[in-house]
Amino acid sequence: MDNLSAQEHTCKSCGNTFVGLYCNLCGEKIIEPQERQIKSVMGHLLVASTIVDNKFLKSLWYTVAKPGLLSREYVDGRRVMYMRPLQMFFILNLIYFLFPVLQMFNSSLYTQLHVLPHSKLAQKVVAGILKKDGMTMQGFELMYNDKTTSLAKLLVVVFVVLASLPLSLIFRKKNRYFTDHVAFSVELTSFNLAINAIALSLLFALINAIFRFSHSSSYGIYLNDLTLTIIFVSTNLYYIFYAARTFYSQRGKRLILKAFAGILGLFVALEVYRFFLFFITIWTM
Known part of the structure; x- marks a missing residue:
């Protein structure tokens, strides 16, 4: 030839x-x-899906094992070797959207009405809707939970922007623009999607299968808001602590204080996100 x-x-x-x-x-x-052979065509399809793309796997690994490296390389202009943080975020969010995983960025109606800081306001809004439309709480709850599950997966990008605000205040630095903090927040959210939503769901599915095989009680009795909060705090504390060293070049005692401040900032961002999620869900029902 x-x-x-x-x-x-x-x-x-x-x-x-x-x-x-x-x-x-x-x-x-x-x-x-x-390139026209079946083997080559299938290979291109797999690469196009990015699930087995070397850049995706490499970037995902760095996001988990070396927090902050991907966003630092991106804002410093070294982008050829890695997948862009926003591109990886959309891929992980697509997986999060399509498959039944933990609703980390979602809040059920019960949580909105009884757990969050704006619960009293939410109760008044829901009471007004029930009175106006003549609905039962049970029926409204089913409709709300189904709607908010889909919206939560679409509105994760709102959390990205909200999370970048406290991070930009906590880690103020002259050579970092606000867009740099957004890039860091994108990587942080990708980390949460990969670990606290997708990987954790797979782990719980495996544990549940083991419980069923051994005819033991379901693991669900151990999976509650407290458990998920502990997991969220632990994983994000790990991420922010190491990412602050890599992305913000933070060192010393201030690193520990700012890492905990970062966790507090993320909780505030998450609560604001849930506040918006509640009213957007109500508005679109």
Whole structure:
């Protein structure tokens, strides 16, 4: 078979004549025979989905093992070797949206009415709706929970922006723009989607299968708001502590204080996000 890279070609996109596999004007590639084979086509499909793409796996690994590295490399202009933080976020959010995972960024009607700081306001709003429409609480709750589950997965990007606000105040630095803090927040949210939503769901599914196989009581008795809060605080404290060293070059005793302040800031951002989620859910029902 002739070597296509040594032949002269006419670009099918721009009409330019060139030698090699890539057009020197528009970058169009000559399709080689082996690229039409089933094996090659399937490989391109897998790469296009990015689930087995080397950049995705590499970037995800760095997000978990070396917090803050991906966002630091991105804002410093070293972007070729990694997947962009926002691109990875959308892929993880797509997985979070399509599959039944823990609703980390969701809040049931019960939580909205009885647990959160704005619960009294939420109770008044719901009471007014029930009175106006003549609905029962049980029926309204079913409708609300179904609607808010879908909306929560779509509105995670709102949490990204909200989380960047306290982080930009806690880690003030002259050489960091607000967009840099947003990039850091994107990586932080990707970490939470990967670990506290997707991976944790898989772990709980495995544990549940073990409980069922051993005919023991369900693990659900151990899975409550307290358990999830402990997991959220622990994992995010780990992330912020190490990411602050990498992304913000924070050192010394202030690092510990700012890491805990970062956790508090995330809780505030999460509560504000849930506040918006409640009213957006009510508005769209």
